[in-house]
Amino acid sequence: MKSIYVDEELELLRSQVRRFVDEVVRPNGEAWEDAGEIPRSVLRRMGELGFLGMRHPVDYGGAGGSALMSAIFAEELGRSTFGGFSVTVLVHTDMASPHLRNSGTREQLERWMPKVVSGETITAIAVSEADAGSDVAGMRTRARREGDQWVLNGSKLFITNGASADLVIVAAKTDPRAKGSQGMSMFLVERGTPGFSVGRKLEKLGWRSSDTAELVFEDCRVPGDRLLGTLDNGFYEIMKNFQNERLVLSGMAVGESREALDRTIRYVKERKAFGATLWDKQVIRQRLAMLEARVEAARQLLYHSAWLLSQQTDAVREVSMLKALAGELVNEVMYACQQFHGGMGYIQETAIERMARDARVLSIGGGATEVMLEEVAKRA
Numbered sequence: 531m532k533s534i535y536v537d538e539e540l541e542l543l544r545s546q547v548r549r550f551v552d553e554v555v556r557p558n559g560e561a562w563e564d565a566g567e568i569p570r571s572v573l574r575r576m577g578e579l580g581f582l583g584m585r586h587p588v589d590y591g592g593a594g595g596s597a598l599m600s601a602i603f604a605e606e607l608g609r610s611t612f613g614g615f616s617v618t619v620l621v622h623t624d625m626a627s628p629h630l631r632n633s634g635t636r637e638q639l640e641r642w643m644p645k646v647v648s649g650e651t652i653t654a655i656a657v658s659e660a661d662a663g664s665d666v667a668g669m670r671t672r673a674r675r676e677g678d679q680w681v682l683n684g685s686k687l688f689i690t691n692g693a694s695a696d697l698v699i700v701a702a703k704t705d706p707r708a709k710g711s712q713g714m715s716m717f718l719v720e721r722g723t724p725g726f727s728v729g730r731k732l733e734k735l736g737w738r739s740s741d742t743a744e745l746v747f748e749d750c751r752v753p754g755d756r757l758l759g760t761l762d763n764g765f766y767e768i769m770k771n772f773q774n775e776r777l778v779l780s781g782m783a784v785g786e787s788r789e790a791l792d793r794t795i796r797y798v799k800e801r802k803a804f805g806a807t808l809w810d811k812q813v814i815r816q817r818l819a820m821l822e823a824r825v826e827a828a829r830q831l832l833y834h835s836a837w838l839l840s841q842q843t844d845a846v847r848e849v850s851m852l853k854a855l856a857g858e859l860v861n862e863v864m865y866a867c868q869q870f871h872g873g874m875g876y877i878q879e880t881a882i883e884r885m886a887r888d889a890r891v892l893s894i895g896g897g898a899t900e901v902m903l904e905e906v907a908k909r910a
């Protein structure tokens with residue numbers, strides 16, 4: 531279905547991403563799942579093609595594009611059927627590096643942004659901890675000033691790109707007396723900084739080609755100029771990108787849902803049981819038709835929310851609705867698609883088996899459904 535928000539330029543982007551997914555991701559995705567990571571050469575290639583800097587300033591090699599570009603990009607990566615690949619890329623482009631763009635000084639931008647855009651420097655965002663997920667008020671990681679340095683102590687959990695990133699944006703409490711999410715700041719920490727280590731790589735149900743790690747900071751010293759944004763204002767700086775983060779996770783969910791439905795419709799049109807194809811069973815085709823309708827509705831809300839963000843309009847209500855809707859819907863879609871694939875849907879040879887595992891986290895990470903619904907309810 532067409533959208534008034536998606537013009538020719540965005541359709542061109544869609545076809546470029548689609549070609550990359552068909553030629554590079556789909557043939558190699560299984561090997562990346564086995565390896566537990568995406569090869570750097572692939573990310574560098576994406577940098578060369580301009581996919582990693584679409585939202586970043588032209589001055590640093592980016593394209594200065596709008597949130598609609600992120601929405602289309604996420605949707606098309608979602609179609610790849612490899613959620614681990616999609617999230618590796620989107621954490622870098624739309625969840626971690628935007629903090630550098632939004633809050634970085636000229637020096638910080640000059641130093642890191644060109645390599646972020648080219649894919650030489652891959653980023654991660656480290657906010658969550660064992661006792662601070664949905665509610666960051668429980669954050670224990672601390673940063674204290676000593677002379678001209680910051681000293682970080684604490685640990686972070688569930689960090690995407692955590693083991694492989696070159697540059698990690700770390701949230702830490704800088705004013706231990708401040709309550710809740712107050713008194714928090716962001717820091718730029720490079721891989722190899724003494725005192726910064728990867729505790730362990732975490733094995734997961736899905737997203738297996740994405741590295742998810744625990745990060746440890748033990749008297750980790752960084753120069754004073756590694757503070758990102760305003761001191762003690764970190765939570766508000768982090769929040770600046772919340773809507774974009776939720777937008778792309780929803781874009782992934784929409785793309786994955788659409789792809790799963792396409793594959794399942796093809797499958798049930800061929801598969802025969804009780805003297806006819808599964809598609810001939812009204813109960814099956816109507817269930818799929820209703821899911822198609824709901825996915826299309828979510829897709830239109832995705833584009834509308836992206837457009838609101840591109841107009842610098844407050845879109846917390848719409849994006850929260852979208853994230854809650856898309857995160858739940860993709861799981862409903864995967865359940866039905868797996869069901870209609872029968873035994874094959876449970877076998878690792880089929881994409882649907884992986885897609886069902888990958889989808890599970892989309893209603894949990896980056897704002898759980900219940901947290902999103904509270905944001906909607908607050909604005910009722």
Ligand SMILES: Cc1cc2nc3c(=O)[nH]c(=O)nc-3n(C[C@H](O)[C@H](O)[C@H](O)COP(=O)(O)OP(=O)(O)OC[C@H]3O[C@@H](n4cnc5c(N)ncnc54)[C@H](O)[C@@H]3O)c2cc1C
Pocket residue numbers: 621655656657658660662663664665687688689690691734737742891894895896897898899900901904
């Ligand atoms: C694979 C993966 C990758 C991740 N990547 C990153 C990353 O790169 N960087 C990062 O900082 N974090 C990352 N996370 C962390 C992720 O954002 C958190 O897991 C998420 O915010 C939920 O926090 P939690 O796990 O502590 O769950 P909790 O906060 O303990 O919540 C548990 C459940 O309780 C329910 N719940 C929570 N709050 C409410 C409420 N107010 N009302 C009703 N119900 C509620 C929800 O169902 C929720 O799922 C990642 C997580 C995973 C699993």
